[in-house]
Amino acid sequence: MATFASLGLSEWLMEQCKQMGIARPTQVQENCIPAILEGRDCMGCAKTGSGKTAAFVLPVLQKLAEDPYGIFCLVLTPTRLELAYQIAEQFRVLGKPLGLKDCIIVGGMDMVAQALELSKKPHIVVATPGRLADHIRSSDTFNMKRIRFLILDEADRLLEQGCTDFTKDLEVILGVVPAKRQTLLFSATLTDTLQELKSIAMNKPFFWENKSDVRTVEELDQRYLLAPEKVKDAYLVHLIQKFQDEHDDWSIIIFTNTCKNCQILTMMLREFRFPAISLHSMMKQRQRFANLAKFKSNIFKVLIATDVAARGLDIPTVQVVINHNTPGLPKIYIHRVGRTARAGRRGVSITLVTQYDIHLVNAIEEQIQAKLKEYPVEEKEVLKILTQVNVTRRQCEIKLESTDFDEKKEINKKKQMILEGKVSIHLHPRTEMQDELSAYIYIYIYIYIYIYIYIYILILTLLLNHRTLTCKKRGKMNLPK
């Protein structure tokens, strides 16, 4: 069995690993670290929670210690603060003896402060492509000409043209990093985008993939639960109640498809007195970060999230993942359920499946090469709470409708489209009514000025007449003028 020493890792790094409770390398580390230390480009495809982050952090730190300068390494991640912070933290903790300087460049945070940090030449920059590209376009206080390592974490997502398309921003970034660099690409689901990725890692990359048939980890117990749409929420409440009753130390992530649904489910579960908190892209970045911290520290035991939390998040205490909707893509399923059963721990995933989602389950099973088992539930218990749950949900929906949630969503959508250059900013054309209104205003102004001038002339004439009259009188009486 390999050790970190046999992979060529320095003594001080092994000591740092020991302090983090990392004794032996995982498979992805065992295979990728030597190749990276040799100077090769590397593509690592390994299951969720298998230690891919340390597989690139450790060799980069070793190389940085040999020749420290800034900016030495750039890591790109698809999601904002949460994942970027997690990666930066691993660099910080493992690289502590180096006095490592890192910097996080993500959207939703102050541009000026970020530009200042970049100008101080941090060793490591962890960034989302959009915000980094903005800095490259607008600032000349830093450059990336000497970057030794370019890392794409969740690399397949960075190349996907999903609701957020990173390709233009990646082009900008690839235009300013040196051709002579080491490129490292990691994900649990690399295979779909393999060809595009190979063109980014130019120098015949070392490719390593888990050679196991099943694409999810053994420690994960994967279940499904057939539930008609109208009964889904009652099943959800029942499941959470069950985990709360049967476990002292429990925490659950519930994935749902939209921000609105995420918000409604959170409100509803709170009505049932569950310690629930949400995470979705319509929340302010600060709030997202605060909610995640509250969940990580176990103050809140239920996190209801959209797919912003599906990739990369490492919260070891999560024992259960519930898919409130069946993911449309097997890849998303793999990342979602991978939030539990991490680093050798056990975990359960339960996917709620309506009669219309069976084909999605078939696609998932085909992709992961495993069958989901049915999760047994006492239906009588669910029926008992059905009406109460549905009434509570409706109340929460009404409550949310009375807020400006939908309006905010529209504004956010427009902002995003403007940022992505999909729509141009233009002033609204004037309506007929506006034109009519301004015509009336002009007429009033003219009349007003006309009357004003008329009165002015009148007063002037009166004054002049008065003066002439007085002069005439004085002339007649021979008074001194």
Ligand SMILES: Nc1ncnc2c1ncn2[C@@H]1O[C@H](COP(=O)(O)OP(=O)(O)OP(=O)(O)O)[C@@H](O)[C@H]1O
């Ligand atoms: N060699 C190791 N031994 C034990 N634990 C490890 C080892 N390497 C990393 N870990 C721990 O395993 C957990 C998961 O690691 P990491 O987040 O890097 O997984 P990942 O493969 O990137 O997962 P995902 O695909 O979900 O992003 C972390 O808490 C990390 O500290």
